[in-house]
Structures are given as C-alpha cells and as structure tokens.
Amino acid sequence: xxxxxxxxxxxxxxxxxxxxxxxxxxxxxxxxxxxxxxxxxxxxxxxxxxxxxxxxxxxxxxxxxxxxxxxxxxxxxxxxxxxxxxxxxxxxxxxxxxxxxxxxxxxxxxxxxxxxxxxxxxxxxxxxxxxxxxxxxxxxxxxxxxxxxxxxxxxxxxxxxxxxxxxxxxxxxxxxxxxxxxxxxxxxxxxxxxxxxxxxxxxxxxxxxxxxxxxxxxxxxxxxxxxxxxxxxxxxxxxxxxxxxxxxxxxxxxxxxxxxxxxxxxxxxxxxxxxxxxxxxxxxxxx
Amino acid sequence: xxxxxxxxxxxxxxxxxxxxxxxxxxxxxxxxxxxxxxxxxxxxxxxxxxxxxxxxxxxxxxxxxxxxxxxxxxxxxxxxxxxxxxxxxxxxxxxxxxxxxxxxxxxxxxxxxxxxxxxxxxxxxxxxxxxxxxxxxxxxxxxxxxxxxxxxxxxxxxxxxxxxxxxxxxxxxxxxxxxxxxxxxxxxxxxxxxxxxxxxxxxxxxxxxxxxxxxxxxxxxxxxxxxxxxxxxxxxxxxxxxxxxxxxxxxxxxxxxxxxxxxxxxxxxxxxxxxxxxxxxxxxxxxxxxxxxxxxxxxxxxxxxxxxxxxxxxxxxxxxxxxx
Numbered sequence: 001x002x003x004x005x006x007x008x009x010x011x012x013x014x015x016x017x018x019x020x021x022x023x024x025x026x027x028x029x030x031x032x033x034x035x036x037x038x039x040x041x042x043x044x045x046x047x048x049x050x051x052x053x054x055x056x057x058x059x060x061x062x063x064x065x066x067x068x069x070x071x072x073x074x075x076x077x078x079x080x081x082x083x084x085x086x087x088x089x090x091x092x093x094x095x096x097x098x099x100x101x102x103x104x105x106x107x108x109x110x111x112x113x114x115x116x117x118x119x120x121x122x123x124x125x126x127x128x129x130x131x132x133x134x135x136x137x138x139x140x141x142x143x144x145x146x147x148x149x150x151x152x153x154x155x156x157x158x159x160x161x162x163x164x165x166x167x168x169x170x171x172x173x174x175x176x177x178x179x180x181x182x183x184x185x186x187x188x189x190x191x192x193x194x195x196x197x198x199x200x201x202x203x204x205x206x207x208x209x210x211x212x213x214x215x216x217x218x219x220x221x222x223x224x225x226x227x228x229x230x231x232x233x234x235x236x237x238x239x240x241x242x243x244x245x246x247x248x249x250x251x252x253x254x255x256x257x258x259x260x261x262x263x264x265x266x267x268x269x270x271x272x273x274x275x276x277x278x279x280x281x282x283x284x285x286x287x
Numbered sequence: 288x289x290x291x292x293x294x295x296x297x298x299x300x301x302x303x304x305x306x307x308x309x310x311x312x313x314x315x316x317x318x319x320x321x322x323x324x325x326x327x328x329x330x331x332x333x334x335x336x337x338x339x340x341x342x343x344x345x346x347x348x349x350x351x352x353x354x355x356x357x358x359x360x361x362x363x364x365x366x367x368x369x370x371x372x373x374x375x376x377x378x379x380x381x382x383x384x385x386x387x388x389x390x391x392x393x394x395x396x397x398x399x400x401x402x403x404x405x406x407x408x409x410x411x412x413x414x415x416x417x418x419x420x421x422x423x424x425x426x427x428x429x430x431x432x433x434x435x436x437x438x439x440x441x442x443x444x445x446x447x448x449x450x451x452x453x454x455x456x457x458x459x460x461x462x463x464x465x466x467x468x469x470x471x472x473x474x475x476x477x478x479x480x481x482x483x484x485x486x487x488x489x490x491x492x493x494x495x496x497x498x499x500x501x502x503x504x505x506x507x508x509x510x511x512x513x514x515x516x517x518x519x520x521x522x523x524x525x526x527x528x529x530x531x532x533x534x535x536x537x538x539x540x541x542x543x544x545x546x547x548x549x550x551x552x553x554x555x556x557x558x559x560x561x562x563x564x565x566x567x568x569x570x571x572x573x574x575x576x577x578x579x580x581x582x583x584x585x586x587x588x589x590x591x592x593x594x595x596x597x598x599x600x601x602x603x604x605x606x607x608x609x610x611x
Contacts, residue, residue, distance in 0.1 A: 093407075093410065094353045095592050101541060102587070109578050109579050109585065112578045221537075229411070232407055232411040273415040276411055280404050281408070
C-alpha cells in the first residue's frame with residue numbers, strides 16, 4: 001500500500017515535471033507579453049516530430065536531437081511571431097484566441113498530412129529504459145532524468161530572468177514598454193527572444209514527452225488544456241507558480257487515474273474551476 | 288441639445304426599421320423548399336446552427352464576453368429534450384420550452400461566476416465548465432448513454448406535421464423557431480438594454496461609472512444566450528431523434544465561434560451567414576477527411592482575423608460604404 005502510494009507520487013511528480021516543461025514557455029510568453037497563445041502545444045509538437053524524424057530517419061542519438069528540437073521549435077516560434085503574432089499584441093483576447101486556434105487547426109492537419117495520424121515512437125537509449133530500486137519502490141530512470149532536466153530548466157530560467165542583464169531588460173519592457181524604449185532597450189528584440197525561448201522550451205518538452213505520453217497530430221489540442229490549466233492555476237509569468245501547479249496537476253491526475261478511474265478527467269477540471277474561482281489570477285499570480 | 292435629440296431618436300428608429308434586404312433574406316430562406324427539396328435536412332441543420340451562432344453572438348458580439356464553452360448550453364438543451372422524450376412525453380413545443388428553461392437555469396447559475404472574470408481566467412473558466420459538463424455526461428452513462436449517446440426515443444410530429452425522411456416538417460419547424468428567436472434577439476439588441484450591453488463591450492469600466500449595473504446586465508445577457516442555445520440543442524435532438532456526446536464537445540464550441548467570426552460578430556445576420564457558408568462548404572467537401580477539413584478552417588480563421596476583423600458581413604458593409 002505504502003509503496004504503491006510512493007510509486008504513484010513519484011510517477012505523478014515526473015508527469016508533473018513533463019507538464020511543467022511543456023507549459024513553462026507559455027507561462028513566460030503569456031505572463032510577460034500578455035499574448036493568449038493557444039498554439040503553444042503546436043510548438044511542442046514541432047519539437048517532438050523533429051526528434052522522431054532525426055532519430056528514425058537519420059539515426060541521430062537521442063541526446064543530440066534534444067537541442068535540435070529546441071532550436072526548430074524556437075525558429076518556428078520566431079517566424080510566427082514576426083509574421084502574425086506581432087500585429088495582434090494590442091488586439092483583443094478573442095482575436096488572439098482565434099488566430100492561435102486557427103494555427104492549431106492548421107498544424108494538426110499539416111502534421112497529419114505529412115506524418116499520418118499514427119502514434120510515433122522512438123527508441124531511447126537502453127540505460128534510460130532501466131529501473132532503479134530504492135526502498136522497495138521502482139523508479140524508472142527516464143522519469144528520474146525528466147525530473148533532473150526540469151529542475152535544471154527551472155534553475156536556468158529563474159536565473160536568466162531574475163539575475164541577468166537580459167532578464168532585467170525583459171522585465172522592464174513588460175512593466176513599462178514606453179519607459180523601457182526611452183531608456184534605449186530594444187523591446188522588440190527582447191520580446192522576440194522571449195518568444196523564441198518559450199517556443200524552444202515547448203519543443204524540448206514535446207521531444208521529452210514522446211516516451212511518456214506518445215506523439216500524434218492531435219497532441220496540439222489534447223495537451224493544450226493541461227498546459228492552460230498549469231499556466232492559469234500557477235499564475236501568469238510566475239515560474240515557481242507553474243512549477244507548483246504542474247506538480248499538483250501531475251500528481252492529482254496520476255492519483256485520480258490510479259484510485260478513481262471512473263471519474264476520468266472530471267476531477268482535474270473540477271479542481272481547476274474551483275481554484276480559478278477562488279483565485280482568478282492563479283495561485284502565485286500578482287496581477 | 289435641441290438639435291441633437293431628434294437626430295438621435297431618428298438614428299435609433301432607422302436602426303430598428305426593417306431594411307428591404309432583410310425581407311429578401313427571410314424570403315430566400317424559404318427557397319430550399321422549392322429549389323433543393325432533397326437537401327432539406329441539411330437546411331434544417333443550417334437553421335439550428337444559425338440559431339446557436341445567434342445565441343453566441345449575444346455574448347461575444349454584443350456583450351463582449353469570450354466563451355470557449357458555449358456547447359455546454361447547447362448540450363444541456365439537447366440532453367433535456369432527449370431525456371424528456373425517452374422517459375415522459377414527446378410533444379415537441381413544450382419540450383422545446385422546457386429545454387430552453389433548463390439551459391437558462393444552468394446559464395443563470397454559471398453567470399454569477401463567469402461575469403466577474405476577464406481575460407485568461409474568463410477563457411479558462413468557460414473552457415473548464417464546458418469540459419466539466421462533457422466529462423460529467425460521459426461518466427453518467429446510466430442517464431446519458433455515455434459515449435454511445437442517447438437513443439431509443441422518437442419525435443414523430445410537430446403541430447400535426449409528421450417528421451418525414453425528406454425533412455420538410457423539420458426544416459419548417461427549425462426555420463420558424465430560428466425566425467421567432469431572431470425577432471426576440473433583434474428586439475433586445477435595439478432596446479436600451481441592448482445598447483447598454485454594447486456599452487459594456489466598448490468600455491467595461493465606464494459603464495458602471497455612468498450608472499449602468501454592468502454585472503447584472505451581463506448576467507441577463509448570459510442567461511438569455513443560454514436559453515437560446517438550449518433551444519437550438521433541443522431542436523437538433525427533435526429533428527434527428529438522437530443525442531450524441533458530441534453536442535457537449537469542445538469541437539462544437541470552437542465550430543460555432545468560427546462560424547460567428549467568419550460571418551461577422553456583433554451583427555444579427557453574421558451568425559446566419561456564417562452558418563450557411565460553413566455548413567454548405569462542409570457538406571460539399573464531406574468527401575475529404577475531417578482532419579484536412581480543419582486545415583482550411585484554420586487558414587480561414589487566420590485570414591479573417593488578419594484581414595477581415597469584422598467578418599464577411601463587416602467586410603461587405605465596409606465595401607458598400609466605400610462605393611457610396
């Protein structure tokens with residue numbers, strides 16, 4: 001009983017870390033730039049398919065594909081930002097929603113066209129497939145690896161947004177765009193880099209997610225809801241908040257599936273609606 | 288001041304008056320009986336979708352409340368109509384009314400929560416309520432039939448006209464309900480209440496400042512939209528004699544939003560035009576895989592947002608003004 005509880009907790013935590021990787025980019029762009037980007041999971045899908053193609057068609061090793069997943073997704077995010085998103089920074093929520101949902105529909109159909117609707121799979125290295133035994137509980141090495149990567153990403157993000165010159169510029173641009181421009185900060189460039197970072201992190205998350213939740217063209221819609229829940233509950237622009245929300249969501253989803261399978265996703269939505277009614281700006285949101 | 292008043296009242300009277308084009312539109316709605324008698328079931332689907340879009344227009348177009356979960360009310364109406372027919376009686380008009388009331392009660396209850404939020408929280412809450420209801424209907428399969436849908440009931444006739452396989456009664460019935468709801472919506476839009484809604488959409492902070500009870504106006508609008516959406520859902524149940532879980536899905540909420548935006552939000556005929564274009568196109572291209580169908584919908588959405596911010600009707604009226 002106790003060991004099964006520990007296993008559920010650990011699996012839920014690892015799953016939460018995955019959700020965190022997928023959503024932290026959205027938290028940054030939505031919180032910083034106030035742009036409702038529902039196409040965030042499409043970037044994740046780009047990263048995932050990059051990894052699949054590089055590994056299965058070109059035979060690249062798993063670890064070499066991860067940076068490529070980040071870069072491809074970041075490049076596509078920047079292109080979209082330059083061509084489409086930029087014009088709607090001042091538009092209403094509805095317009096932003098519609099534009100990005102349109103992009104989701106296009107990406108789902110385009111990926112189905114190029115890669116069929118089949119579930120894609122990759123072969124991760126053998127040493128990541130093993131399990132560790134500790135105190136009678138099995139820990140899958142891949143999940144441990146996920147946790148380590150997520151903690152590293154959290155650390156790097158918090159450091160770069162809070163303690164570097166670039167982070168200060170981004171925060172200044174968000175707080176008061178005109179003032180920041182007046183001080184000579186290149187706001188457009190700061191926003192573009194932020195967007196690239198957000199998209200790239202989604203791509204990395206998508207690549208790492210294949211082993212746990214699989215990858216098919218409907219990924220962009222299925223996980224959109226989870227990602228939005230993490231961001232909305234955690235609080236916009238709060239990395240720590242997203243982290244906490246992702247952990248809560250991951251563990252409660254895993255525990256719900258394990259202990260109350262008949263409830264389905266009902267529990268998750270109920271928790272989200274309740275939390276949002278209690279705190280509309282999210283658990284750790286400021287505005 | 289003296290000059291301003293008659294001008295303003297004249298402006299409002301001109302708004303309320305029926306334009307010749309409007310008569311033409313509603314007369315044209317009768318054409319399918321003569322021109323395409325074999326496609327009347329599609330025509331009744333269009334009328335139902337148009338009614339659903341009209342109800343969303345009250346929220347999105349007039350009150351400025353974004354909703355990604357409007358299918359909740361449509362589904363509520365659809366399931367109510369199905370359950371009443373299955374367990375109690377099958378007289379369509381009374382069921383239509385009751386379904387509308389049920390959806391309205393749900394809308395009224397939700398409105399107390401929804402209208403207090405804006406931006407991301409509003410989007411997430413409407414999405415969340417929609418998903419919640421979808422999951423609830425899926426789980427409560429003893430009542431709703433779950434993923435298999437609700438079957439085993441039949442609406443046979445309305446006011447003595449039988450629902451046949453050609454769908455003549457179904458289309459006449461749907462069109463009549465659409466027309467009546469349209470008249471009500473038109474009256475509401477041009478009332479002081481309708482003006483206040485538009486005021487809230489344009490400046491949510493200023494309206495309370497000039498003495499308009501903004502939140503209670505929004506609650507009323509939300510309840511009203513829910514009633515109309517519930518009626519549309521009940522119509523679908525009555526004309527097809529089945530309820531599938533799809534009536535509550537996110538896809539249906541997204542579709543109706545696309546339809547409204549395509550036609551032109553904030554215009555009474557926007558949803559109707561959007562429904563005609565969308566449903567006819569989907570029927571014509573039904574041969575292609577639905578997955579690729581959404582590619583074109585996505586492309587259309589991006590194009591409309593970028594180039595036609597007021598939808599097709601908005602574009603047409605801008606064009607018309609330019610040529611004048």
